[in-house]
Amino acid sequence: MILEKVNSPEDLKKLSTEELKQLAEEVRKFIVEVVEKTGGHLASSLGVVELTIALLKVFSPPRDEIVWDVGHQSYPYKILTDRKEKFHTLRQFGGISGFPSIKESIYDAFGTGHSSTSISAALGLKVAKRLRGEEGHVIAVIGDGALTAGEAYEGLNNAGQLKEDLIVILNDNEMSISKNIGAISNYLTKVATGENLRKAKERLEEVTKRIFGERVYKTLKRVEDLIVKGLFPPGMLFEELGFRYVGPIDGHDIETLTVTLKNVSRMKGPTLVHVITKKGKGYTPAEEKPEKFHGVSPKISKPVENLPPSYTEVFSKTLIEIARENENVVAITAAMPSGTGLDKFKEVFSDRYFDVGIAEQHAVTFAAGMAKKGLKPVVAIYSTFLQRAYDQIVHDVALQELPVVFAVDRAGLVGEDGATHHGAFDLSYLRHIPNMVIAAPKDEEELRHLLYTAVKSDKPFAVRYPRGRGYGVRIREPLKEIPIGSWEVLKEGKDLVILAIGWTVYQAFEAAKKLEKEGVNVCVVNARFIKPLDEKLLEELSKKFSTFLTVEENVVKGGFGSAVDEFFADREEIKIFNLGIPDRFIEHGNQNLLRKLVGIDSEGIYRKVKEVVSVVKS
Ligand SMILES: Cc1ncc(C[n+]2csc(CCOP(=O)(O)OP(=O)(O)O)c2C)c(N)n1
Numbered sequence: 097m098i099l100e101k102v103n104s105p106e107d108l109k110k111l112s113t114e115e116l117k118q119l120a121e122e123v124r125k126f127i128v129e130v131v132e133k134t135g136g137h138l139a140s141s142l143g144v145v146e147l148t149i150a151l152l153k154v155f156s157p158p159r160d161e162i163v164w165d166v167g168h169q170s171y172p173y174k175i176l177t178d179r180k181e182k183f184h185t186l187r188q189f190g191g192i193s194g195f196p197s198i199k200e201s202i203y204d205a206f207g208t209g210h211s212s213t214s215i216s217a218a219l220g221l222k223v224a225k226r227l228r229g230e231e232g233h234v235i236a237v238i239g240d241g242a243l244t245a246g247e248a249y250e251g252l253n254n255a256g257q258l259k260e261d262l263i264v265i266l267n268d269n270e271m272s273i274s275k276n277i278g279a280i281s282n283y284l285t286k287v288a289t290g291e292n293l294r295k296a297k298e299r300l301e302e303v304t305k306r307i308f309g310e311r312v313y314k315t316l317k318r319v320e321d322l323i324v325k326g327l328f329p330p331g332m333l334f335e336e337l338g339f340r341y342v343g344p345i346d347g348h349d350i351e352t353l354t355v356t357l358k359n360v361s362r363m364k365g366p367t368l369v370h371v372i373t374k375k376g377k378g379y380t381p382a383e384e385k386p387e388k389f390h391g392v393s394p395k396i397s398k399p400v401e402n403l404p405p406s407y408t409e410v411f412s413k414t415l416i417e418i419a420r421e422n423e424n425v426v427a428i429t430a431a432m433p434s435g436t437g438l439d440k441f442k443e444v445f446s447d448r449y450f451d452v453g454i455a456e457q458h459a460v461t462f463a464a465g466m467a468k469k470g471l472k473p474v475v476a477i478y479s480t481f482l483q484r485a486y487d488q489i490v491h492d493v494a495l496q497e498l499p500v501v502f503a504v505d506r507a508g509l510v511g512e513d514g515a516t517h518h519g520a521f522d523l524s525y526l527r528h529i530p531n532m533v534i535a536a537p538k539d540e541e542e543l544r545h546l547l548y549t550a551v552k553s554d555k556p557f558a559v560r561y562p563r564g565r566g567y568g569v570r571i572r573e574p575l576k577e578i579p580i581g582s583w584e585v586l587k588e589g590k591d592l593v594i595l596a597i598g599w600t601v602y603q604a605f606e607a608a609k610k611l612e613k614e615g616v617n618v619c620v621v622n623a624r625f626i627k628p629l630d631e632k633l634l635e636e637l638s639k640k641f642s643t644f645l646t647v648e649e650n651v652v653k654g655g656f657g658s659a660v661d662e663f664f665a666d667r668e669e670i671k672i673f674n675l676g677i678p679d680r681f682i683e684h685g686n687q688n689l690l691r692k693l694v695g696i697d698s699e700g701i702y703r704k705v706k707e708v709v710s711v712v713k714s
């Protein structure tokens with residue numbers, strides 16, 4: 097086993113090409129074995145095994161700095177730098193992260209998780225290296241999917257101007273999570289297949305033959321080839337942006353990769369190396385179904401039957417139901433058709449479905465434009481990725497009071513993806529925007545009604561719901577509107593009130609049942625609207641209760657609890673306690689374990705109520 101002998105990038109440098117090829121096979125096998133147990137981003141990591149090996153053969157991190165875009169493909173890099181022994185703890189609580197992290201290793205040059213940041217970060221590193229007199233290359237590795245996002249072009253634009261010796265490797269597998277889309281993706285395919293060149297040659301051939309005849313044409317053929325290549329060099333787009341374009345090259349051929357990278361390492365100015373790879377390479381199921389194997393769950397020996405649907409599935413089904421009745425409804429995703437469930441919408445309403453690429457900012461303004469013309473856009477974006485579109489929500493949607501519906505999926509703690517992906521902030525970053533309505537369902541049934549309410553409303557309206565399965569609530573009621581700003585008292589009480597929102601509502605209810613047995617009588621309210629608050633109910637409750645506990649799966653700072661704090665700010669007799677995600681980034685690990693860790697599950701709420709009761713008594 098060669099992998100056994102490779103404990104640092106220095107060990108890898110000593111290997112022959114044949115040994116490196118064997119190493120690639122062993123790394124692949126190792127990744128598949130571990131990811132079957134831990135879950136993780138399998139297909140993307142398998143696709144860059146040879147590229148990683150070649151990078152480590154030619155460059156020497158940490159002196160040379162490699163920035164992996166998104167970072168979901170960094171498993172081979174982790175294994176071959178310094179995390180082979182810890183790799184079995186991938187994405188587990190207390191184990192190594194599924195993404196690069198500067199806190200985890202000196203070999204990780206920059207933390208990633210959200211896409212398309214690599215060129216900007218690498219350029220910053222490179223300029224800093226120069227100004228501080230540090231030696232070493234900086235290399236950004238970016239996928240074709242990540243190249244659909246605006247930030248990538250902001251980075252290219254600036255790099256082309258600064259003319260730093262920056263290396264950008266474009267890992268082109270024609271896939272985002274789903275099939276990659278858009279004009280740039282089409283352009284890359286044409287470059288990779290030489291289609292532009294072929295078409296130009298055919299055209300010139302035809303003209304030359306027509307004007308000069310067959311005999312002269314044969315003499316001119318070589319000159320013509322040179323002219324066409326000069327006029328239509330592959331990668332012209334990047335050349336125009338100030339990059340030297342190298343490629344396309346086979347990203348699974350270690351020898352070619354190594355020779356090319358060595359040459360590139362001697363070049364001056366910004367260089368882009370176009371590498372063609374196969375997502376899922378070397379593992380047939382992933383090669384055949386790269387989308388399914390983009391991110392996989394741990395393999396379970398026996399499938400569990402009759403599981404409740406996920407919130408995403410309920411959203412997707414309900415949206416289709418609504419769209420059948422309302423032809424103005426259109427759906428937008430930013431490169432997450434399967435993750436958001438909009439792939440199912442596409443199957444029914446292909447002309448009312450838009451995948452815009454990894455372009456959350458564009459998605460929101462695009463929706464605003466549609467809303468201005470009377471359509472009813474539903475933009476489904478994960479909470480963590482919607483952070484990117486904050487200004488677009490403020491400036492393009494809310495300021496103009498355009499009725500865009502935000503389906504904010506993966507709100508709250510998402511689990512194994514960790515700090516880069518938790519949807520911990522949306523209640524805070526949406527709540528202070530004028531004109532917004534923000535709601536969170538307590539269960540699957542309420543998600544349906546809130547979505548229906550959102551589509552009926554003429555306001556910018558966000559409905560946020562968590563990752564994973566619902567509570568298994570039977571869906572029976574026909575879709576109905578829920579009065580905006582109305583809360584629901586689920587349990588009467590006399591000692592204190594819990595105001596809970598979203599996933600935490602049933603947890604609060606559970607805690608209240610347990611407390612009841614101990615003589616603590618808690619009123620539980622489903623505070624399904626964070627904006628507007630149910631001010632009438634709050635006033636009523638404040639006549640009966642002087643102690644309130646707010647519970648949410650969002651950071652406490654600026655979240656739902658803060659809204660209630662603000663509401664009672666001048667009422668000294670009211671004591672409010674807040675429970676939610678604390679003011680720190682939460683690590684990766686099992687979703688329910690993390691919820692327990694931050695204390696927002698039924699046990700945590702139970703404990704907090706006991707604490708509140710003793711504080712109030714003393
Ligand atoms: C801002 C942002 N939006 C969406 C995602 C979700 N996402 C993760 S990987 C990915 C596809 C990336 O495709 P590509 O860069 O080509 O990498 P590949 O998986 O093909 O290697 C997407 C959409 C993200 N990480 N960041």
Ligand SMILES: CC(=O)[C@@H](O)[C@H](O)COP(=O)(O)O
Pocket residue numbers: 137166168209273390391435506510513563
């Ligand atoms: C790397 C990335 O950003 C996505 O692949 C993300 O991990 C998907 O998350 P879900 O598994 O919640 O769809």
Ligand SMILES: [Mg+2]
Pocket residue numbers: 239240241242267268269270271272276
């Ligand atoms: Mg790709």
